[in-house]
Amino acid sequence: MAEGAKVGSFDALRAFRAALYKFAETCDTALSDADGEMQRVMGWLERDQQTYWQFQVRKRHEEVMRCKEAVRMKKLFKASDGRPGSAVDEEKALVKAQRRLVQGEQKYKAVMSHSRKLPKEILLYKGQVQRLATALQSDVPTAGAQLSRIVATLEAYAAVSAPSGGGSDRGRLVTSAIGSELAMSRGSADAAAGRSQWAYLRSKTPTGPARDQVSSSPASAQFRAARLATAELEALLTVSVDRDLADPQAKVVIAKDIGAASRIYLQRLDIAFPGDSGWYIGRADDAPPEAGGAIAVSDLLTARADLVDILTLPKGFLAVLDGGGLVAVLGPRDEELWKPAQASEAPAADAPGPPAPAEAATAENASAEDAKPQPAQAPA
Numbered sequence: 441m442a443e444g445a446k447v448g449s450f451d452a453l454r455a456f457r458a459a460l461y462k463f464a465e466t467c468d469t470a471l472s473d474a475d476g477e478m479q480r481v482m483g484w485l486e487r488d489q490q491t492y493w494q495f496q497v498r499k500r501h502e503e504v505m506r507c508k509e510a511v512r513m514k515k516l517f518k519a520s521d522g523r524p525g526s527a528v529d530e531e532k533a534l535v536k537a538q539r540r541l542v543q544g545e546q547k548y549k550a551v552m553s554h555s556r557k558l559p560k561e562i563l564l565y566k567g568q569v570q571r572l573a574t575a576l577q578s579d580v581p582t583a584g585a586q587l588s589r590i591v592a593t594l595e596a597y598a599a600v601s602a603p604s605g606g607g608s609d610r611g612r613l614v615t616s617a618i619g620s621e622l623a624m625s626r627g628s629a630d631a632a633a634g635r636s637q638w639a640y641l642r643s644k645t646p647t648g649p650a651r652d653q654v655s656s657s658p659a660s661a662q663f664r665a666a667r668l669a670t671a672e673l674e675a676l677l678t679v680s681v682d683r684d685l686a687d688p689q690a691k692v693v694i695a696k697d698i699g700a701a702s703r704i705y706l707q708r709l710d711i712a713f714p715g716d717s718g719w720y721i722g723r724a725d726d727a728p729p730e731a732g733g734a735i736a737v738s739d740l741l742t743a744r745a746d747l748v749d750i751l752t753l754p755k756g757f758l759a760v761l762d763g764g765g766l767v768a769v770l771g772p773r774d775e776e777l778w779k780p781a782q783a784s785e786a787p788a789a790d791a792p793g794p795p796a797p798a799e800a801a802t803a804e805n806a807s808a809e810d811a812k813p814q815p816a817q818a819p820a
Contacts, residue, residue, distance in 0.1 A: 450591055450598075454674065457587040461745050464580040468742070471573060478562050485555045493548040500541040507534035578688035581741040585685035585752045592677045638758065638774040641705050644729040645720050648712030651693040651731050655713050659694040659733030661743035663721075665704050665761035668746040672766045676749050679769055679777050683752035686717035688738035695722040696732030703762040706747070708755050719751060724760055 447453070511534055514527035668676070686692075693716075698704060701723035708718045717737055722729065741748055750759045756772030769778035 447594055450595060453587060453591050453594075457584050457591075460580060460584060460587075464576045465745075467572065468576050471569060471576075474565075478558075478565070482555075482558055482562070485551060485558060489551045490548075490555065493544060493551055496544045497541070497548050500537065500544045504534065504537045504541050507537045510534075577738040577742060581688060581738060581745070581748055582685060584745070584748050585683070588677055588749050588752060589683045592680065592683070595677070596680055638760075638768075638770050641722070641724055641758065641760070642707065642774075644722055645707055645709065646693075646729055646731045648710070651716070651720065651734075652713040654693060654731040655691055655716070655734045657733035659735045660699060661694075661735055661740050662699045663704055663744065663761075664699065664702050664763060666763050666765045667744070668749075668761075668766055673746065673749060676766065676769065676778060679753075681754055681757070684754055685748070685752045686719065686737050688736065688741075689715070690717035690737050691715050691734040692717050692719045692721060692737055692740050693731050693734045695720075695727075696730045697727065698723060698732065701725050701727065703760065703767070705758055705760045706750055707758045708753060710755065717751075718755060724762075 507530065511527045511530040514530050695701075695704075698721060703724040705722055705724045707720050707722070709720060711718050719737075720731075737751065741751070750769075753759070753769070758770040758774075760767040760770075766778070768776055771777050
């Protein structure tokens with residue numbers, strides 16, 4: 441029988457997830473620095489040191505030859521008294537030059553030896569850290585997504601309060617029926633305009649064959665859209681859906697010139713080709729819809745780890761981001777499941793739950809000025 445887990449704080453789980461991402465970022469930076477340092481040392485050995493000591497060996501060999509010639513000439517000519525000339529100073533200079541030549545040759549041999557050994561050591565090092573690098577690129581984003589699902593599930597469980605005398609209290613969970621009623625109560629011109637805008641974005645998404653054509657072309661994950669703030673990440677977790685993070689090696693298709701768009705959207709579609717994640721990131725402007733390339737889920741999350749909770753949304757969902765952060769999260773029928781006000785209006789952990797169904801029914805019959813329904817969530 442499975443054992444239960446005692447969870448004392450949801451914030452602790454969120455803090456652990458943030459620390460996990462920080463750990464991955466720190467390790468990735470350390471691995472990049474180490475790789476850069478190894479390449480620098482390799483270049484220093486192969487270019488600077490080999491050239492320097494090769495020149496020094498040749499120069500010192502010439503110096504030895506000059507000293508030998510000086511000793512020979514000194515002994516060849518006799519002094520004024522007829523005795524052979526003294527070559528003590530020249531011989532001392534010759535011994536010194538010979539020592540310098542031997543030292544230079546040893547240095548050159550050492551440089552050549554290390555130039556052959558270092559590439560092998562670098563390959564051994566990369567083989568040893570490959571598991572860590574793979575974990576940072578795939579396992580950490582997957583673990584972060586799992587923590588997000590755990591927190592969302594636990595919060596949904598904790599939000600369901602015990603039945604009271606007035607009837608069943610459904611807590612903070614919004615069922616599909618209530619969500620539909622709330623969506624109908626907001627059927628104003630603004631809501632209609634919003635749905636039209638979201639439908640326009642969906643119409644811009646390229647077809648499956650068009651996405652397949654660019655699946656082998658590389659794409660950049662440099663977006664002008666701001667990174668999601670902590671409040672947005674926490675509010676995003678309140679969207680109650682069955683989350684599913686794609687394979688870290690699966691491809692995310694990205695629109696052409698995505699870096700020039702101030703507003704972008706992420707939409708999950710049907711799988712269009714082998715290795716497709718179903719995700720498409722497009723420009724939410726008047727630019728013509730054109731897919732530019734694809735990037736692996738792990739590479740995307742390495743550049744934008746804040747998107748992990750969005751990438752766990754199921755098929756049919758759409759999220760819009762701009763320079764201010766998250767703009768909206770839409771369900772398969774373009775129902776708004778999240779809007780910016782939720783980030784600041786998210787209820788505290790010890791805040792009282794919503795009214796019982798009897799009170800909720802009374803609120804639904806109130807006037808539009810008095811009734812302030814909260815945004816509907818997707819069915820669990």
